[in-house]
Amino acid sequence: xxxxxxxxxxxxxxxxxxxxxxxxxxxxxxxxxxxxxxxxxxxxxxxxxxxxxxxxxxxxxxxxxxxxxxxxxxxxxxxxxxxxxxxxxxxxxxxxxxxxxxxxxxxxxxxxxxxxxxxxxxxxxxxxxxxxxxxxxxxxxxxxxxxxxxxxxxxxxxxxxxxxxxxxxxxxxxxxxxxxxxxxxxxxxxxxxxxxxxxxxxxxxxxxxxxxxxxxxxxxxxxxxxxxxxxxxxxxxxxxxxxxxxxxxxxxxxxxx
Amino acid sequence: xxxxxxxxxxxxxxxxxxxxxxxxxxxxxxxxxxxxxxxxxxxxxxxxxxxxxxxxxxxxxxxxxxxxxxxxxxxxxxxxxxxxxxxxxxxxxxxxxxxxxxxxxxxxxxxxxxxxxxxxxxxxxxxxxxxxxxxxxxxxxxxxxxxxxxxxxxxxxxxxxxxxxxxxxxxxxxxxxxxxxxxxxxxxxxxxxxxxxxxxxxxxxxxxxxxxxxxxxxxxxxxxxxxxxxxxxxxxxxxxxxxxxxxxxxxxxxxxx
Amino acid sequence: xxxxxxxxxxxxxxxxxxxxxxxxxxxxxxxxxxxxxxxxxxxxxxxxxxxxxxxxxxxxxxxxxxxxxxxxxxxxxxxxxxxxxxxxxxxxxxxxxxxxxxxxxxxxxxxxxxxxxxxxxxxxxxxxxxxxxxxxxxxxxxxxxxxxxxxxxxxxxxxxxxxxxxxxxxxxxxxxxxxxxxxxxxxxxxxxxxxxxxxxxxxxxxxxxxxxxxxxxxxxxxxxxxxxxxxxxxxxxxxxxxxxxxxxxxxxxxxxx
Numbered sequence: 189x190x191x192x193x194x195x196x197x198x199x200x201x202x203x204x205x206x207x208x209x210x211x212x213x214x215x216x217x218x219x220x221x222x223x224x225x226x227x228x229x230x231x232x233x234x235x236x237x238x239x240x241x242x243x244x245x246x247x248x249x250x251x252x253x254x255x256x257x258x259x260x261x262x263x264x265x266x267x268x269x270x271x272x273x274x275x276x277x278x279x280x281x282x283x284x285x286x287x288x289x290x291x292x293x294x295x296x297x298x299x300x301x302x303x304x305x306x307x308x309x310x311x312x313x314x315x316x317x318x319x320x321x322x323x324x325x326x327x328x329x330x331x332x333x334x335x336x337x338x339x340x341x342x343x344x345x346x347x348x349x350x351x352x353x354x355x356x357x358x359x360x361x362x363x364x365x366x367x368x369x370x371x372x373x374x375x376x377x378x379x380x381x382x383x384x385x386x387x388x389x390x391x392x393x394x395x396x397x398x399x400x401x402x403x404x405x406x407x408x409x410x411x412x413x414x415x416x417x418x419x420x421x422x423x424x425x426x427x428x429x430x431x432x433x434x435x436x437x438x439x440x441x442x443x444x445x
Numbered sequence: 446x447x448x449x450x451x452x453x454x455x456x457x458x459x460x461x462x463x464x465x466x467x468x469x470x471x472x473x474x475x476x477x478x479x480x481x482x483x484x485x486x487x488x489x490x491x492x493x494x495x496x497x498x499x500x501x502x503x504x505x506x507x508x509x510x511x512x513x514x515x516x517x518x519x520x521x522x523x524x525x526x527x528x529x530x531x532x533x534x535x536x537x538x539x540x541x542x543x544x545x546x547x548x549x550x551x552x553x554x555x556x557x558x559x560x561x562x563x564x565x566x567x568x569x570x571x572x573x574x575x576x577x578x579x580x581x582x583x584x585x586x587x588x589x590x591x592x593x594x595x596x597x598x599x600x601x602x603x604x605x606x607x608x609x610x611x612x613x614x615x616x617x618x619x620x621x622x623x624x625x626x627x628x629x630x631x632x633x634x635x636x637x638x639x640x641x642x643x644x645x646x647x648x649x650x651x652x653x654x655x656x657x658x659x660x661x662x663x664x665x666x667x668x669x670x671x672x673x674x675x676x677x678x679x680x681x682x683x684x685x686x687x688x689x690x691x692x693x694x695x696x697x698x699x700x701x702x
Numbered sequence: 703x704x705x706x707x708x709x710x711x712x713x714x715x716x717x718x719x720x721x722x723x724x725x726x727x728x729x730x731x732x733x734x735x736x737x738x739x740x741x742x743x744x745x746x747x748x749x750x751x752x753x754x755x756x757x758x759x760x761x762x763x764x765x766x767x768x769x770x771x772x773x774x775x776x777x778x779x780x781x782x783x784x785x786x787x788x789x790x791x792x793x794x795x796x797x798x799x800x801x802x803x804x805x806x807x808x809x810x811x812x813x814x815x816x817x818x819x820x821x822x823x824x825x826x827x828x829x830x831x832x833x834x835x836x837x838x839x840x841x842x843x844x845x846x847x848x849x850x851x852x853x854x855x856x857x858x859x860x861x862x863x864x865x866x867x868x869x870x871x872x873x874x875x876x877x878x879x880x881x882x883x884x885x886x887x888x889x890x891x892x893x894x895x896x897x898x899x900x901x902x903x904x905x906x907x908x909x910x911x912x913x914x915x916x917x918x919x920x921x922x923x924x925x926x927x928x929x930x931x932x933x934x935x936x937x938x939x940x941x942x943x944x945x946x947x948x949x950x951x952x953x954x955x956x957x958x959x
Contacts, residue, residue, distance in 0.1 A: 258937050259946045266937050270930040278923065286606055307602050325903045325945025325955065327910025329932040333917055333925045338599055340877030341918065342852055345821050348910060349800055349899050362877075363597030363619075385606050389582045396584025396605060403590055404598065405921035407662035409535065411590045416527040418586040423515050423523050431582025432516040441582065543863055564859050595856055620854030620876075642863050646839045653841025653862060660847055661855065664919035666792065668847045673784040675843040680772050680780050688839025689773045698839065 194223040196230060199379065201238040201386045203231050210246025216298045217254035221272050228279045235445075238386035238393070240283070241378055242306060243290040249315070252297025258326065270330060273298055277305045277334065281401055284394040286385050290378040291315045292371060296353070301331035304338045304364060307397065310378045311356040312371040317364060320351035338364045389427035390445035396422070451480040453487060456636065458495040458643045460488050467503025473555045474511035478529050485536045492702075495643035495650070497540070498635055499563060500547040506572070509554025515583065527587060530555055534562045534591065538658055541651040543642050547635040548572045549628060553610070558588035561595045561621060564654065567635045568613040569628040574621060577608035595621045646684035647702035653679070708737040710744060713893065715752040715900045717745050724760025730812045731768035735786050742793045749959075752900035752907070754797070755892055756820060757804040763829070766811025772840065784844060787812055791819045791848060795915055798908040800899050804892040805829045806885060810867070815845035818852045818878060821911065824892045825870040826885040831878060834865035852878045903941035904959035910936070 195206040205227055207214040214220070231237050244250060257269060280287050280302075289295075289306035296318045303309050303317065319328035319335060328335075328348055336344040339362040347354065359365040369377045385393065399418035403411035422428055427443050434441035452463040462484055464471040471477070488494050501507060514526060537544050537559075546552075546563035553575045560566050560574065576585035576592060585592075585605055593601040596619040604611065616622040626634045642650065656675035660668035679685055684700050691698035709720035719741055721728040728734070745751050758764060771783060794801050794816075803809075803820035810832045817823050817831065833842035833849060842849075842862055850858040853876040861868065873879040883891045899907070913932035917925035936942055941957050948955035 255946045255950060259943060259950070261937065263934060263938065266934045267930070270933045274926040274930055278926065281922070286602075308599060308606065322902045322906060322910065323945070324949045325906045325939065325941040325943075325957070326936055327906050327913070327932070329910055329913040329917070329929040329936065330926065332910075332914050333922065333929045336914070336918055337922065338597065340852065342822060342877055342880055345800075345914065346880050348914065349822065349902075349907065350895070351902075363599055366599055366603050381607070388579045388606075388608075392579060392582045392584050393606065396579065396586055396589075399584070399586040400589055400593070400602065400605065401922075403586070404593055408538070408590065408594065408658075412531040412535065412587065415586040415590045416524070416531055418584070419527045420520060420523045422583055422586065423518065424520065425582065427582040429516060429582075431580070432512045435581045436512060436516070443582070543859075565856060565863065595854065620856055623856055623860050638864070645836045645863075645865075649836060649839045649841050650863065653836065653843055653846075656841070656843045657846050657850070657859065657862065660843070661850055665795070665847065665851065665915075669788040669792065669844065672843040672847045673781070673788055675841070676784045677777060677780045679840055679843065680775065681777065682839065684839040686773060686839075688837070689769045692838045693769060693773070700839070 192223065193220045194227050196227045201236060202241060202379070202382045203237045204241045204243065207242070207244035207250055210244070210248065212254070213248040213251035214244045214246065214299065215251050215254040216273060216302070218257055218269060218272065221276050224276050225272070225279065228276070228283065231285070232283060235390070237285055238390050239285055239382040240287045241290050241382050242287060242302070243378070244292070247293040249291045249293055249295040250299025250302055251294065252299045252331070255324070274330060277301060280305050284397070285390070286393065286397060288378055288382055288385070290374060292374055297321055297328050297331055301334045304331070304334035308381065309365045310374065310381060311359060311365045311368050312374045313356055313368055314371060315356040315359070316353040317359045318351065318353035319347045322349060323351040335364070389425070389431060389443040391425050391427050392422060392431070395425070449480065450477045451484050453484045458493060459498060459636070459639045460494045461498045461500065464499070464501035464507055467501070467505065469511070470505040470508035471501045471503065471556065472508050472511040473530060473559070475514055475526060475529065478533050481533050482529070482536065485533070485540065488542070489540060492647070494542055495647050496542055496639040497544045498547050498639050499544060499559070500632070500635070501549070504550040506548045506550055506552040507556025507559055508551065509556045509588070512581070531587060534558060537562050541654070542647070543650065543654060545635055545639055545642070547631060549631055554578055554585050554588055558591045561588070561591035565638065566622045567631065567638060568616060568622045568625050569631045570613055570625055571628060572613040572616070573610040574616045575608065575610035576604045579606060580608040592621070646682070646688060646700040648682050648684050649679060649688070652682070706737065707734045708741050710741045715750060716755060716893070716896045717751045718755045718757065721756070721758035721764055724758070724762065726768070727762040727765035728758045728760065728813065729765050729768040730787060730816070732771055732783060732786065735790050738790050739786070739793065742790070742797065745799070746797060749904070751799055752904050753799055753896040754801045755804050755896050756801060756816070757889070757892070758806070761807040763805045763807055763809040764813025764816055765808065766813045766845070769838070788844060791815060794819050798911070799904070800907065800911060802892055802896055802899070804888060806888055811835055811842050811845055815848045818845070818848035822895065823879045824888065824895060825873060825879045825882050826888045827870055827882055828885060829870040829873070830867040831873045832865065832867035833861045834867070836863060837865040849878070903939070903945060903957040905939050905941050906936060906945070909939070
């Protein structure tokens with residue numbers, strides 16, 4: 189039997205999604221996207237998971253869509269493909285737990301979109317990020333949604349219009365990447381960050397992640413309404429009571445979630 | 446009689462709001478927020494004030510909410526507390542005159558929100574900024590509104606999910622701080638910036654500040670409608686006539702406001 | 703006969719708009735704005751043009767509005783002037799082909815807005831950017847629309863409230879400029895970038911530029927709807943078929959547009 193296209197591994201409370209199709213440069217084919225959607229559903233249903241890492245086997249994080257599935261496809265096939273891809277991205281954003289991209293190598297097109305969609309990104313020094321669709325006549329319009337919400341508009345336009353890759357260091361400078369580390373420290377750095385995230389109250393993080401993206405897309409007065417309601421809801425959680433109590437009493441908190 | 450929790454000092458046309466509760470790390474308790482709201486009302490009513498500085502007594506700019514007021518509070522108490530806090534923040538944004546935060550030390554949670562809410566921020570090299578609520582089970586959702594409108598989304602998420610502080614230098618790099626100076630030059634640098642702001646026409650600055658935040662939250666075509674109307678209104682002010690005339694005649698302008 | 707205020711030159715598929723009124727510091731007078739609008743209309747009507755460069759004769763890229771047209775003007779004159787200016791800016795954004803600003807020197811007020819409005823900006827090391835209207839009683843509210851969509855909010859506020867210029871290096875750091883080069887390499891660098899942009903499929907770039915700005919101003923789920931529709935439309939273009947085919951067959955693509 190063939191290896192699964194996407195592996196789901198566990199390290200304590202941390203789930204690791206592994207793109208496992210290096211011979212196809214981890215292209216986000218329909219099969220891979222479907223597998224990702226399935227694995228994300230499993231993660232969403234498992235309350236013991238508190239953080240997710242997305243990494244890839246091989247030197248390419250992901251090369252984006254499988255072009256053989258795009259070329260000559262019928263309109264309804266194209267529509268279902270891009271809707272499926274956007275749904276996977278939105279599922280990551282809506283997931284209860286934070287998702288960290290661990291990018292060792294090349295992340296291009298929808299592969300760059302996948303990294304940009306994750307809540308946090310750690311990259312190796314050799315990693316590169318690109319939206320090169322313009323070079324093959326297929327502008328990276330859906331990747332642009334994620335990339336242009338992470339980096340300044342003119343940098344996004346430059347990536348999209350030239351198709352040229354930016355280095356991990358530049359990706360960090362412009363906001364696409366949170367931290368760059370040497371390749372040999374990448375997994376340890378990502379795991380340490382995931383463990384820090386996982387050490388918090390799961391209910392608190394879930395509520396906070398949801399409120400963050402809700403308030404980000406609206407005007408400021410409306411954002412304060414959303415966020416104030418989230419604070420009131422959060423303050424009533426048993427974990428807030430425990431966490432504030434532990435802080436005031438100078439002891440470690442014991443989360444119920 | 447006890448010292449007031451928030452002092453209002455004057456230096457010429459510049460008002461200085463001083464958080465004056467160092468023994469409580471300048472927590473934004475209900476009493477402090479109410480005092481801030483009162484002082485902001487006084488400032489709004491005084492046409493001789495042309496710029497505001499917010500600073501704090503002691504090594505902590507502000508530590509955020511008073512957790513004793515949050516823990517075990519009834520829902521209506523929580524609601525009124527977070528609404529009060531958001532109203533103070535929105536009052537700063539709506540204030541006719543620019544507000545500069547002068548951050549000498551630690552600004553965390555709603556204290557970080559207060560700094561991020563000010564129009565401009567000058568920080569000492571030792572200053573730090575954090576949204577650490579996640580560590581005590583109470584995600585910094587309302588601070589996120591201000592912080593995520595100042596820094597790139599992934600940096601905001603990193604601050605919120607890890608709770609870790611960023612340095613003044615990093616805060617400047619990511620857009621949260623306008624300038625970092627040595628501690629001993631902080632008050633002088635802030636005052637110099639405030640005096641520069643105060644040297645402009647008050648009516649012009651008031652109109653410009655309002656239009657800036659109005660246009661920022663809407664789509665670009667609508668933003669141009671708002672801004673074009675502001676330009677027409679501004680160009681009809683006596684101070685615009687005086688300012689343009691002075692420029693064309695190579696003399697100093699004398700503002701009426 | 704006088705020299706035209708705005709020249710339209712051609713280099714292959716690249717159109718160069720030249721602000722040609724150095725004795726007036728290339729002010730965006732009503733006459734210059736009208737000439738720009740006319741030239742942009744010509745460009746829009748010429749399918750052989752694939753990229754536009756905007757540069758200026760003399761040391762000043764553009765000093766913004768002609769203050770003699772603002773001072774003492776009637777309300778309807780002011781309204782038509784600012785509407786005309788916003789329309790020129792919006793025309794650049796809506797133009798089918800990318801527009802690159804080549805900024806050799808000073809870009810202030812509406813001149814800074816013009817640079818910020820272009821899709822990409824290349825600047826010489828000596829270039830400076832400012833929104834100094836506050837100094838003459840006329841806040842740069844319309845320039846703020848373009849500048850605040852390119853740089854972080856606090857940096858925009860600092861430029862607007864102080865009126866001070868930022869260097870090309872700082873403009874690059876904050877996202878207003880894509881690249882800074884020595885003055886003697888400026889035109890070559892801009893031309894090289896324009897040629898890269900022009901080497902892509904025109905239909906693909908047109909579709910991608912439009913989708914980019916459409917999705918930028920809306921919330922993320924709606925942005926994905928817009929972008930997914932753009933991908934489906936793009937994938938059906940003959941140039942996408944050709945480009946993907948060429949890529950899969952490891953040959954150079956031959957665009958039909």
